[in-house]
Amino acid sequence: MALFLFLTLWTLATTTLAIPPPPPIQCTTGTTTGCTLHNSYGIWGDRKDCFASKVVHPTTQDQLLSIVANATKHKLKLKVVSKFSHTIPKFACPAIGDSSVLVSTDKYNSNIHVNVDGLTVTADAGVGLRDLINKVEDAGLSLVAAPYWEGVSVGGLISTGSHGSSWWGKGGAVHDHVVSIDMVVPATETEGFAKILHLDATNELLNAAKLSLGTLGIISKVTLSLEKGFKRSITLNFTDDTGLEDTFTSHAKAHEFGDITWYPSKHMAVYRHDDRVALTTKGDGTNDFIGFQSNLIVVSKSTRASENTLEKAKNVKGKCAMASTFISYKKLVANGLRNNNLIFTGYPVIGRQGKMQTSGSCLYSASSDIANACAWDPRINGLFFYETTAIFQGVDKFKDFIRDVKELRDLNPDNFCGVDIYNGLLIRFIKASTAYLGQPVDSVVVDFNYYRADSAMTPRLNQDVMEEVEQMAFVKYGARPHWGKNRKVAFSKVAEKYKSLNKFVAAKKKMDPQNLFSSDWSDEVLFGSKGENFDGCALEGECVCSEHRHCSPSNGYFCQYGLVYKEARVCRYSQPSQS
Ligand SMILES: Cc1cc2nc3c(=O)[nH]c(=O)nc-3n(C[C@H](O)[C@H](O)[C@H](O)COP(=O)(O)OP(=O)(O)OC[C@H]3O[C@@H](n4cnc5c(N)ncnc54)[C@H](O)[C@@H]3O)c2cc1C
Ligand SMILES: *[C@@H]1O[C@H](CO)[C@@H](O)[C@H](O)[C@H]1NC(C)=O
Ligand SMILES: *[C@@H]1O[C@H](CO)[C@@H](O)[C@H](O)[C@H]1NC(C)=O
Numbered sequence: 001m002a003l004f005l006f007l008t009l010w011t012l013a014t015t016t017l018a019i020p021p022p023p024p025i026q027c028t029t030g031t032t033t034g035c036t037l038h039n040s041y042g043i044w045g046d047r048k049d050c051f052a053s054k055v056v057h058p059t060t061q062d063q064l065l066s067i068v069a070n071a072t073k074h075k076l077k078l079k080v081v082s083k084f085s086h087t088i089p090k091f092a093c094p095a096i097g098d099s100s101v102l103v104s105t106d107k108y109n110s111n112i113h114v115n116v117d118g119l120t121v122t123a124d125a126g127v128g129l130r131d132l133i134n135k136v137e138d139a140g141l142s143l144v145a146a147p148y149w150e151g152v153s154v155g156g157l158i159s160t161g162s163h164g165s166s167w168w169g170k171g172g173a174v175h176d177h178v179v180s181i182d183m184v185v186p187a188t189e190t191e192g193f194a195k196i197l198h199l200d201a202t203n204e205l206l207n208a209a210k211l212s213l214g215t216l217g218i219i220s221k222v223t224l225s226l227e228k229g230f231k232r233s234i235t236l237n238f239t240d241d242t243g244l245e246d247t248f249t250s251h252a253k254a255h256e257f258g259d260i261t262w263y264p265s266k267h268m269a270v271y272r273h274d275d276r277v278a279l280t281t282k283g284d285g286t287n288d289f290i291g292f293q294s295n296l297i298v299v300s301k302s303t304r305a306s307e308n309t310l311e312k313a314k315n316v317k318g319k320c321a322m323a324s325t326f327i328s329y330k331k332l333v334a335n336g337l338r339n340n341n342l343i344f345t346g347y348p349v350i351g352r353q354g355k356m357q358t359s360g361s362c363l364y365s366a367s368s369d370i371a372n373a374c375a376w377d378p379r380i381n382g383l384f385f386y387e388t389t390a391i392f393q394g395v396d397k398f399k400d401f402i403r404d405v406k407e408l409r410d411l412n413p414d415n416f417c418g419v420d421i422y423n424g425l426l427i428r429f430i431k432a433s434t435a436y437l438g439q440p441v442d443s444v445v446v447d448f449n450y451y452r453a454d455s456a457m458t459p460r461l462n463q464d465v466m467e468e469v470e471q472m473a474f475v476k477y478g479a480r481p482h483w484g485k486n487r488k489v490a491f492s493k494v495a496e497k498y499k500s501l502n503k504f505v506a507a508k509k510k511m512d513p514q515n516l517f518s519s520d521w522s523d524e525v526l527f528g529s530k531g532e533n534f535d536g537c538a539l540e541g542e543c544v545c546s547e548h549r550h551c552s553p554s555n556g557y558f559c560q561y562g563l564v565y566k567e568a569r570v571c572r573y574s575q576p577s578q579s
Contacts, residue, residue, distance in 0.1 A: 024085035042378020050093035082153035125155025137354035160484030171431025185217035208507030283350025300382030389482035390473035422449035487541025
């Protein structure tokens with residue numbers, strides 16, 4: 001059985017060595033000079049490249065100042081991007097035009113200063129999350145919030161509102177732990193065309209700067225609050241999803257870092273009981289999340305190849321078998337939790353906050369090992385997927401959303417197997433924020449990944465179901481998109497959802513009056529400009545269909561109404577005889 005082969009290969013495949021991700025910027029020299037930028041998946045939502053006339057790699061704050069000064073003087077457009085460009089939508093893309101300059105922070109990463117008495121850490125914006133956490137932990141302290149993926153930079157992660165999971169204290173979003181930010185912004189000629197703003201809690205501009213989508217200036221330094229070092233105790237409870245709509249709230253209240261992974265096709269919910277314990281508690285565990293471990297390239301390739309085959313054959317049962325195999329394996333290895341550096345021996349897994357809060361072992365290279373990589377590495381024909389992340393304002397809307405998804409699931413649970421092959425629906429928690437582009441109330445975040453076809457015009461199996469869930473979230477329940485993820489449809493009407501957008505715009509007028517840091521994508525998202533709906537646009541989430549041609553009539557996919565959320569418009573397959 002191919003699936004057993006999978007499981008065996010997958011088991012053999014995990015190692016901590018890998019080829020590192022590719023650099024996201026490629027430049028050409030010669031007669032046509034210029035650079036292209038990709039996200040970490042190697043392709044943007046619309047599959048169109050973005051360009052810059054050149055890229056600069058500053059190493060000091062003085063260099064940031066002269067870059068901004070020169071751009072202000074010559075009216076050049078600027079955009080900052082981190083070493084790996086992990087934001088999926090096009091926020092890091094410079095404005096279209098022939099004089100855009102990309103500022104990479106890949107070499108702006110030398111300073112990390114821990115203030116032990118003041119319980120803060122100040123880092124250059126290009127510092128990687130893992131380096132920051134290691135320095136903090138070495139000083140006996142802990143950073144409380146972090147995204148689950150450690151391959152991000154300090155400046156980049158706060159700029160899109162990255163988060164882990166917590167309704168306690170300051171909450172799960174990292175930008176809510178920001179104490180101050182130093183930002184380099186354009187200035188007048190007498191000021192030398194650029195200046196550094198030191199923004200702390202006494203300055204309202206901090207509420208704009210701590211989640212800025214890269215549109216205000218270059219973040220130079222970020223100061224984050226810390227707490228005395230602690231450990232975490234994690235137990236995963238694989239159970240059924242009965243009552244999920246009632247228990248998620250109490251779960252979040254009972255467990256400081258709790259989350260829930262919901263596999264709808266299996267009627268299964270995995271409750272992460274995740275609590276702070278004293279540093280003196282015994283345990284040297286690590287959380288090396290299985291999805292972020294390096295895999296043998298051949299395994300990633302064969303997983304992708306099987307998915308392609310099942311898609312082509314419209315083999316839903318095959319997808320369900322694949323999901324079962326993966327979920328069983330995850331249960332067996334506790335999602336990558338380890339009681340020591342080597343293996344999982346039983347719950348609870350207890351370890352230092354720094355080893356439990358985030359992971360990404362596929363990032364690290366050993367020059368001797370070229371057989372392993374992150375599963376989505378664009379060079380290997382491995383996993384290729386969309387990610388939808390919806391942020392629900394308040395508990396009641398999320399409750400109703402779960403009920404709706406269950407109703408849709410109950411029509412045919414197998415339709416959710418494609419999502420369950422990935423991580424099902426990951427449910428996390430973040431607290432109310434003062435950031436203008438953050439969440440004004442305690443919120444629930446749900447993430448799900450699903451197959452993306454090699455070609456833009458190829459429809460997906462059960463594509464209608466994923467589209468219906470997506471529209472339930474963003475339209476019916478008015479959920480907001482995570483800025484760092486999502487397909488274009490999720491950003492529709494964002495301006496209406498963010499009541500403080502006007503304050504953000506006012507701050508931008510002060511900090512970047514000439515819009516050097518604006519881009520076509522950020523303008524379109526924040527201020528709206530309706531693109532034309534083209535043939536097949538709904539297949540890739542570039543539009544919601546309103547005509548059959550937005551789907552793929554030639555492949556039997558027509559624009560139809562939702563099954564549970566009747567107002568949804570989705571691309572659904574129908575047998576040739578019926579159409
Ligand atoms: C595999 C994977 C897992 C993820 N897991 C999570 C998760 O668990 N939780 C979560 O919330 N998110 C998650 N994300 C999303 C990720 O955290 C965000 O997209 C994050 O913003 C990426 O950070 P980066 O350093 O790569 O920034 P980039 O993608 O390089 O940049 C992000 C934005 O910030 C701007 N920017 C970057 N640096 C600066 C600077 N110095 N000054 C001004 N602007 C700047 C850029 O212009 C861009 O607009 C995940 C992403 C991936 C690919
Ligand atoms: C400043 O910008 C001009 C105009 O694009 C460019 O020719 C020059 O090289 C830039 N100078 C520096 C120091 O980047
Ligand atoms: C797991 O969850 C089930 C159902 O909610 C509960 O009965 C059981 O006690 C839980 N197990 C642990 C170890 O918490």
